[in-house]
Structures are given as structure tokens and as C-alpha cells.
Amino acid sequence: MKDNILSMAKEMEAQLVQDRRYFHQHPELSFEEYGTARYICKRLDSLGIPYQEGIAGTGILAEVKGKAEGKCLLFRADMDALPVEEKNDVSYCSKNAGVMHACGHDAHTAVLLNTCELLYRLRDSFSGTIKFAFQPGEETDGGAKPMIDAGILENPKVDACIALHVDSDIPAGCIRIRKGPLYASPDNFYITVKGKGGHAAEPQHAIDPILISAEIISQLQAITKQEKNAVVTVATIHGGDATNVIPDMVSLSGTARSLDCDTRAFLEENIEGVVRSVCDAFGADYEYEFEKLFPPLVNDETVANLIAESAIQCFGEEACIKGGVPTMAGEDFAYFSLERPSALFKLGCRNEEKNIIAPIHNSLFDIDESALLCGLSVFTSCALRFLQAK
Ligand SMILES: [Zn+2]
Ligand SMILES: [Zn+2]
Known part of the structure; x- marks a missing residue:
């Protein structure tokens, strides 16, 4: 044959x-x-x-x-x-x-x-x-x-x-x-950090979403240290228009990839967990969306x-x-x-x-x-x- x-x-x-x-x-x-x-x-x-x-x-x-x-x-x-x-x-x-x-x-x-x-x-x-x-x-x-x-x-x-x-x-x-x-699940996540804007000279009166975003980004990296079969990358960040203004909000987005369904569920939950705990600590609010693409x-x-x-x-x-x-x-x-x-x-x-x-x-x-x-x-x-x- x-x-x-x-x-x-x-x-x-x-x-x-x-x-x-x-x-x-x-x-x-x-x-x-x-x-x-x-x-x-x-x-x-x-x-x-x-x-x-x-x-x-x-x-x-x-x-x-x-x-x-x-x-x-x-x-x-x-x-x-x-x-x-x-x-x-x-x-x-x-x-x-x-x-x-x-x-x-x-x-x-x-x-x-x-x-x-x-x-x-x-x-x-x-x-x-x-x-x-x-x-x-x-x-x-x-x-x-x-x-x-x-x-x-x-x-x-x-x-x-x-x-x-x-x-x-x-x-x-x-x-x-x-x-x-x-192949991985190539999912996306979207985060909006909602702080309180104000004069850049008086950060003590504001809830600075840029500072909060920086903390979120650095804490997200810890997730992939824990989960080896995963990638979490923040690929976009948008916020602020002037050097003397703290903006009201910052939006972030990126990709969260994993090689099995359990890790995928872990990522969906734990990315939000990081966002929630950081925003809570700063007194900010947030919106979070996890967009599932292919498994x-x-x-x-x-x-x-x-x-x-x-x-x-x-x-x-x-x-x-x-x-x-x-x-x-x-x-x-x-x-x-x-x-x-x-x-x-x-x-x-x-x-x-x-x-x-x-x-x-x-x-x-x-x-x-x-x-x-x-x-x-x-x-x-x-x-x-x-x-x-x-
Ligand atoms: Zn292709
Ligand atoms: Zn192809």
C-alpha cells in the first residue's frame, strides 16, 4: 500500500x-x-x-x-x-x-x-x-x-x-x-482603571490611574511566574493628555494565553483579582472584560x-x-x-x-x-x- x-x-x-x-x-x-x-x-x-x-x-x-x-x-x-x-x-x-x-x-x-x-x-x-x-x-x-x-x-x-x-x-x-x-488560547483582556483626576501638582487630592496602572502591570507579571504554561502581556496603555493634569481614567489591554483549559480559567480569574486588589488599595474603581477567542x-x-x-x-x-x-x-x-x-x-x-x-x-x-x-x-x-x- x-x-x-x-x-x-x-x-x-x-x-x-x-x-x-x-x-x-x-x-x-x-x-x-x-x-x-x-x-x-x-x-x-x-x-x-x-x-x-x-x-x-x-x-x-x-x-x-x-x-x-x-x-x-x-x-x-x-x-x-x-x-x-x-x-x-x-x-x-x-x-x-x-x-x-x-x-x-x-x-x-x-x-x-x-x-x-x-x-x-x-x-x-x-x-x-x-x-x-x-x-x-x-x-x-x-x-x-x-x-x-x-x-x-x-x-x-x-x-x-x-x-x-x-x-x-x-x-x-x-x-x-x-x-x-x-497551540494556546489567544484570549484578550481589557481593563479600565477609574480614578479621580486633578492637578498634577497636587496628587494627594487625586486618585491617580496612571500610578495604579503601573502597579497592575507589574503585579500581572507575577502571574506568569506562577503559571509556566501561560503568557500575560499588556500591549496597550492609554491615559492622560497634559503634563499638568492627572487623568480620570486609564485603559489597558493585552493578551492572556495558556495551553490548557484550567490555566485559561485561572488567568481569567486572576488577572481580575490583581486589578481588583490594586484598585481597592488605591480607592479606585475598574471595568474588566476577558474576551475568549480560540480554546x-x-x-x-x-x-x-x-x-x-x-x-x-x-x-x-x-x-x-x-x-x-x-x-x-x-x-x-x-x-x-x-x-x-x-x-x-x-x-x-x-x-x-x-x-x-x-x-x-x-x-x-x-x-x-x-x-x-x-x-x-x-x-x-x-x-x-x-x-x-x-
Ligand atoms: Zn496565520
Ligand atoms: Zn495559519
């Missing part, structure tokens, strides 16, 4: 690169992936693969059924691009000014589309169902949750979910898979093992890096991991000889396109292992 996967994937490489370059040249911002969705639907139509479109806006769910009933596996790719002006000098450079696939979602979408095609061709070799979720809006509010709310994990019921993300720290041809926490993404051990075994089967031990450290960035595939055993692996796309080294979200980001074949092979192998193809 391994040789079969690799040779069939290799035959599809030109198409894979063509798809990726089309997406790269026509990047669209979150929830505006209309052209991308049209292209995907056209390809699915030409293959005769059934799908549902218009889920959570531009989302698409394609489905490939095997020869008999069985388990159900879902693959997910995000489709959106970023408001970045591309600075690469390549033939497939972005044609949309100010928009760029700087996070590699063009590669994710191309790999998913071609995995769908390859598994459709192999449908007589397995039992069960494979779903392919083309998801909008990962970079902003997240299309994962609305797609799940629309029912994509049911009928038939999905047993496990798999996704990938390109990674410029890993050489093309390799993947990295880690069990447990992988932390925790990779399931069994699914992570399936990915590792599949990668090793295709490309050998040296192509599969296990472990590594989690990132404090967010990833809305986390919503899948809350619902079903799920795992996301990193797909290496670095090539130092070709000077493909820029990090994601950078205007010079690019991938070594040999990574695409690796993604296609690993996805396909995962599906066949999971559905125990003979």
Missing part, C-alpha cells in the same frame, strides 16, 4: 503544485474566500465528488465513501490569506494587492483537495467515510466553530480529525508531531501516533520529528479537538539552499513545494491506516 500511495501521489504532484499556485496567486481575506471556494467546487465537480458548499459562508464539506460502512475521519484545511503585501519575486506571486498567503493556507487547501482526489480514486480499498472540510476565516474570528455548529461532525458521526500547518523551521520532506498541548489546541495521543506511524511508513524515521515545544499562538482547529480526538501536525517547508527560510506572516514567506507531496502522502496514509485499508 505504501508504494501505491507514494507512486499515485507522485503522479499528482504537477496538479498539486498547480492548485497551490492558483490559490497563492488569488489570495482572499478571511470569510471572503469566494474565488477559492469556486475553484475547489469546480475541481470536485470535475471529479464527481459530492460536497456541500456555503457552510459558515464560504466553507465546503466534501465526502468520500468507501466500499462499505465503517469509521469516519475528517481532514480540515483553512483557506484564508492575510492583509500582507507580498515581496517575493516569483512567477506565482499574489495578484491581489495587499493580500498574501503568508500563512501557507494555500498549501493546506491544495493538499486537502488532492488528498480528496487520491482517496476518491482509492475508495474501493477501504470501508468507512472520509470528510474534507475546507474552512474559512482561520486568521480572524475562525470558521471552525461555525462549521462544527452547522453539523459537519455528524451524519455520519466523525470519529477523529486531522489537520496540518506548514512550518518554516522544519525542512521540507519532514513533519513534526507532538502529543498534548500544541487551546491539545493533540490526542492516539491520533498523533497514527500521524507519526503514517509519516514513518511513507518517508522513514528520519522524516518524522516527534515532540518539540508548543507555540503560544492560536489555531481554531482547537474547536475540532474539543469535540473529537484530533491532532494537527507541522509540515516542514524550509529549504535553506533555495533561501526559503522566512517565517509565516512575513511578506517573504514561501514554501519549498516538495512539502506538498509530503502532506498529500501523509494525509492519505493516515486515512488508509485509520480505515484499515487492505
